[in-house]
Every structure is written in structure tokens, then in C-alpha cells.
Amino acid sequence: MPKCYLDSNFLIYLLNAGSPSNKIATEKINNAVSEYTFSVSHLTLDEFLRSFPHELKQKRTQKEIFSQLQFFFNKILLIPNLEILTAPIGVSRQIEIISIMEIYKLHPRDAYHFWIMQSNNVKTFATFDNDFTKVFSDKILTKL
Amino acid sequence: MVIKDGKAVGKIVPINLPQKSIAEKLEIIKSIAGCAKLGKGSTPQELNKLLDDRYAKMLP
Numbered sequence: 001m002p003k004c005y006l007d008s009n010f011l012i013y014l015l016n017a018g019s020p021s022n023k024i025a026t027e028k029i030n031n032a033v034s035e036y037t038f039s040v041s042h043l044t045l046d047e048f049l050r051s052f053p054h055e056l057k058q059k060r061t062q063k064e065i066f067s068q069l070q071f072f073f074n075k076i077l078l079i080p081n082l083e084i085l086t087a088p089i090g091v092s093r094q095i096e097i098i099s100i101m102e103i104y105k106l107h108p109r110d111a112y113h114f115w116i117m118q119s120n121n122v123k124t125f126a127t128f129d130n131d132f133t134k135v136f137s138d139k140i141l142t143k144l
Numbered sequence: 145m146v147i148k149d150g151k152a153v154g155k156i157v158p159i160n161l162p163q164k165s166i167a168e169k170l171e172i173i174k175s176i177a178g179c180a181k182l183g184k185g186s187t188p189q190e191l192n193k194l195l196d197d198r199y200a201k202m203l204p
Contacts, residue, residue, distance in 0.1 A: 056182060107196070129192065
């Protein structure tokens with residue numbers, strides 16, 4: 001089954017019923033369940049952990065934030081057959097990231113997302129991010 | 145690799161988990177989608193800015 005890589009913004013909108021993009025994210029993942037296995041990376045999870053507390057707009061104590069974060073992070077981990085992908089770990093290969101940034105006009109972090117997808121034979125990317133325009137227009141990846 | 149007390153003690157053996165049916169997967173997704181009632185939330189641009197603020201932008 002082909003893999004679909006989930007971006008952190010996609011995960012946040014999927015969870016948040018109040019987001020205007022929740023309906024789109026839900027429809028997309030529902031339609032994709034029969035066609036793809038879903039994957040993320042530690043970058044995605046890191047971004048989720050960074051951004052999600054920001055979405056908990058109201059003032060909360062640190063304890064409440066961690067408790068909510070644990071609850072919602074667990075929800076992400078429930079995604080059926082979720083796979084955690086990594087970038088290549090060989091030292092000599094790390095220089096490749098510069099070329100990816102240059103060729104696809106990506107910021108370092110987005111370049112790593114792209115590299116992870118490329119290295120793990122991921123062809124489909126679920127995101128609401130517009131920074132991957134060149135990657136999509138060059139048909140290197142398909143947007144879910 | 146399994147790490148115990150900072151030492152490698154064995155290899156992880158892959159387990160073949162039973163495959164869930166599409167209906168089961170959809171049921172799980174249903175329990176995840178929209179489980180947080182947080183209001184409108186941030187736009188993708190705002191989320192990006194939040195992440196970008198951690199790093200210096202290197203591209204023009």
C-alpha cells in the first residue's frame with residue numbers, strides 16, 4: 001500500500017473540530033484510509049507538540065497543558081498503522097539537504113520533511129502548507 | 145536495537161500486527177477527527193510562523 005505523509009498542520013486541523021479546515025482534513029483522511037498507510041516523522045510530531053498548545057487559546061496551567069497534550073498526542077498515535085519515518089542517518093549523506101533546499105526552494109525544516117518522504121518512498125503528502133509549491137508543481141509529490 | 149541501562153541487549157523483532165479492516169480504520173479515524181473543540185485555531189501561515197520563529201530563515 002502506498003504511503004501518505006501527514007504534516008503537523010494536517011494533524012492539528014484533523015483534531016480541531018472548530019477549525020475551518022477540519023472538514024477538509026476529515027474528508028481527505030476518510031477517503032485515503034482504503035488507499036494509503038499513514039506516516040509521520042519526529043519532525044511532524046515535534047511541530048505538533050510545539051503548535052498544539054498554541055491552539056489551546058484559553059489560559060491554562062502548565063499541568064493542564066501537559067495533560068491535554070498527552071490526550072491529543074495519544075489520539076494522533078491511534079491513527080491506524082501509523083509509521084514513524086526517519087531521514088537517512090549516514091554522515092556522508094547529510095550534505096544532500098543543501099541541494100534539496102536549493103533545488104526545491106525549501107526552508108531547512110521543510111527540506112528535511114521532503115528528504116524523509118523521498119528516502120521512504122512516500123509519494124503523497126497531506127498538508128495545508130504552501131511552501132511545497134515547487135515540489136507539487138514538478139509532480140515529485142502529490143498533494144492528498 | 146533494544147537498549148537497557150545504556151547498553152544494547154538485543155534486536156527488536158518485528159511483529160506482524162493483525163490488519164484492521166477499512167471499516168475498523170474508519171471507526172478509529174472517526175474517534176480522532178474533531179475530538180478537540182478548540183475554536184477556529186490558527187491558519188497554516190500562523191502555524192508556519194510559529195515554527196519559523198524558532199529558526200533563522202536561510203533563504204531569501
